Amino acid sequence: MCTMIATQIPITGSGKKQDGWFVLREANVSYDHPFHAPNEHTLNLDFVNEALGPGARVAVELDVASARALVEAITAVLAKADTGGYIVD
């Protein structure tokens, strides 16, 4: 059953669909039914631009282990970039 566990954050970046790149404005993170993955629930990432309509979406559905591994990988890569002095906010 749908969990309704979802949150949205504003983001800055670009995403690529089959027909090309578009500007991303929001990321939706949910733990709920996937559309394609074979699991009952997955960690779902939807990178979207709501102003462009529902079709402006890059979607990812991950099982829990993959989602946790991704979080760790992102954190590790950012830490390395930080340590190397590459991040200049």
Place this chain on the structure above:
Amino acid sequence: MYETNQYEGIIAETVMIAGHNGDDINAYFARPLGPGPHPAIVVIHHMPGWDLWYREVTHKFAHHGYLALSPNLYYRDGHGTPEDVAAKVRAGGGVADNQVVGDVAGALRVLRNHPTSNGKVAVFGTCSGARHAYLSACQLPGFAGIIDCWGGRIVMNEQELSVKQPVAPVDYTATLSCPVLGIFGDEDFNPTPDHVNALEAALKAHGKSYEFHRYPEAGHGFFYYDRPAYRQAQAMDGWQKIFAFLDRTVRI
């Protein structure tokens, strides 16, 4: 029972109906040809949206002789593929309960007033659609039966309540005005067997007519032939239970 020399015909099309607050929404309407009178059913789609499975099920009911109307509960959220629209709704925490009940009321009105209707209308839903079906059957007079297929969050704890879903549907059970058919998988995580027990206890406490079927070795969504959760034997038996229930409640 169908025989091969029998005439059959249905029409299926997208129509506009008046939903909550009189808003225009679209709906998929499949119905038998011929003068009727036909029994009817509102088909409420699940969280993954107004998708192919739901259009096929709407067709299936029409094939079995029902005026079947499936409102697009996500109409206000824009248009695109059903998945993209459903993903947008998912990110927003779903649709508001009162809006859904208003949209279902609109579908009920269309079916009761249709010139080929026998005036008897059931409501069917799976997953969140079953939750919405239960909510609607409690809040709207006029349904002759409700089919709850693995509706989760009918029984909710305080932490699950939100602005959009402020009351657990089970708490409206006192005002439920029609018999319930419940189809559940014992391996489902929501509703769990304990959730189903709690719903059954509420129906019993309020003296409501209900019939529950709980299937072993089946989990959530075991009718969905396009998902690994599909369980052929349990699904076929479940469909038989559904059509037997409809025979008793709306095909009369």
